[in-house]
Amino acid sequence: MSTDAMPRLALAAVLLGALAFALVPLILPTYQVSILTEVLIYAVLAMSVDVLAGYTGRTPLCLGAVFGVSTYVTVYYSSTFGGSPYVGMALGVLAATVIAALFALLAIRTSGVYFLLLTLALGMIVWGICLRWTSITGGENGIRGNVRPAELAAHLPFYYVVFVAVAVVTFVMWRFVHSPFGLTLRGIRDSESRMRALGYNVSLHMFIAFTVAGLFSGIAGALYAMFNDFVSPSTVALTQSVEGLLMAITGGIGTLFGSFIGALAIIGLENAVSLYTERWQTVLGVAFIVIMIFAPEGILGGIKTLLARKRG
């Protein structure tokens, strides 16, 4: 096989996927459009998980909380404070980035299971604060928002706004992981000590990667604020982080675009299965086990290996 056939094929697949996301909503009923909007937003969260888990070799369990911080700030600013939703979103992303930077300072000292546990604890702190700081966050009841501007109230226009935003974010993330800096991250993933020996400031690189992942989760969180117009502690809960990680794993860790497949598969399955049975969580669980056994590298990862095997 020629070496540039793969990228060309990949490019074609990405364009085809983007085209599908652009056109399918036109023929879908409005409810499915809102589901698709959610898929796009969660894909961004999954991609930012992938930046750390797939490209840097550090699996985070706090990006859901970072995502939620952005949602909280956006909703709080625009409803309780009465400010412009767009300023609120900017502040939300900023807050998420700052929180991620703080977390990064603590988390980059660790790796492996310690990294997992530390980020889990950090995420739980955010959740605890949101739950107990009733005067600001509304506690268990959350905050009802007023984020979505009237011109975006309908599902379709809002979908396309999200679509454009996500397309831009995806491109930036793709550039980020394929930049020379992104290569150093992969170097750190494969051998931290060698990268250090080569003279790279490993801690700094990991700090930047973590903060950038936080920034992207923050963007997803701000979009989610506009999508849901409501925030409560369940948005910053551990399940949110786990969901993001599961999407990244299902799609294929270290593939970036796999996140879209993962988000589509999980949110789609959640909605389709829960139509038929209360035990939809069991079905989801079984689906994960099946994926992990037969395609441990995720759906997109599996396809890639399959293609490579056919040609090789």
Next chain:
Amino acid sequence: MDRRTFLKTGVALAAVGAVAKPYIARAQASGPIKIGMMAPLTGVVAAGGREMVDGFNMYWDEHGGEMAGRKVEIIVEDDGANPDMALQKARRLVEQAGVSMLFGNLLANTGLAVANYVKGNGMPYFIPIIAADDLTQRNRIKNVVRVAGYTGSQFPRPLADWCLKQGYKKAATISQDYTFGQEQCGGFCQTFTEGGGQIVSQFWHPLNTSDFSPYLGQLANLGVDVIFAMETGADATRFMQQYSNFGLKGQIPLVGAMNMTDQSVIRTMGSEAEGIIVAAHFAEGSPDPVTQKFVAAHVKKFNKLPSLYGFSMYSGAMWVDEAAKTIKGNVEDRDTLLSAVSKTELTGSPLGQTVKLDAFGNPIYDVHIRKVVKNADGKLWNAPIATYPQVSQFWKYNPETYMKQPPYSRDFQGIKKS
């Protein structure tokens, strides 16, 4: 197309439109009535959610599955006790399933999320269980109606008054630390202190507290005349058991929020729950024949005494059914439906009294002070010992002045400084 044909076509089209319009409306009103019903069927409060669905279905089963002569199609969705999921399910029911009204949800956070969603699209949303004060007070949404429900602070007020009449002067409260608990404690504390009582101390503990000994130790040494407790679910069971185990039972009278001694809790308990006094609109141990008929039917169908969840959903269904009858089943017209619901006075309620809504969409009840006792079969139930007629969510206050005070929270409990 010349001007003449254009005019002709225009007139013809307009005529077709005028003729067809009522026809379309009628066509819409003849099919089954779709009702979206949400309840937590998974998650921490799944047991309560199941009883909600049972109570709701029980009403429609008894009435031939019809509302005002039209078939009812109930679409049950699991909200997972999670506001994000509740929101998603509400969207699906409204936008995909095309329901004419939404019913249900158990936890306040799920209800508030859905309420915010229907605020935007005007879908009628009935909440027999969600007790968050502000949904029918400061942040009232016109299409959110608490049929057969109650607000958090509504019933503790008559209870506080009753406590004062027993000569209790000093009280302490213990409650789960979230809005529902803060609202109930607020109602109790405000009425109790305004009537000359004193709140010595208040304890807030996280949901799912397994060991109450630190709190019980402090409560025992405060020298209070009465303790007001607000607990739900497993916390309620544990609290009452430990209250008894630590020897406080019989020493300091225990009163509380109605959910603490709800059937869903005391069904599995023994003598430790006996004698606890709470205030509520519904008392399954009421001698009223209408109530007993409902209780017997529920026992026959599900082999257990009805809980608040089953009762509320049953009555809520009845309320909307009665309202639909007055508008000939034309529930698709939202404004007509909402105004019919708010005008309906519920005569057939299992409470055995006529219930009506106040101007804010919250019912006014005769509130029973009820005591946990053993019934003839040796099962625990709540029997009324006193009644406060016509208690609204505003107690004896003027609604406008009342709503000027901040909502109840941990920091604001309406305690009057003496």
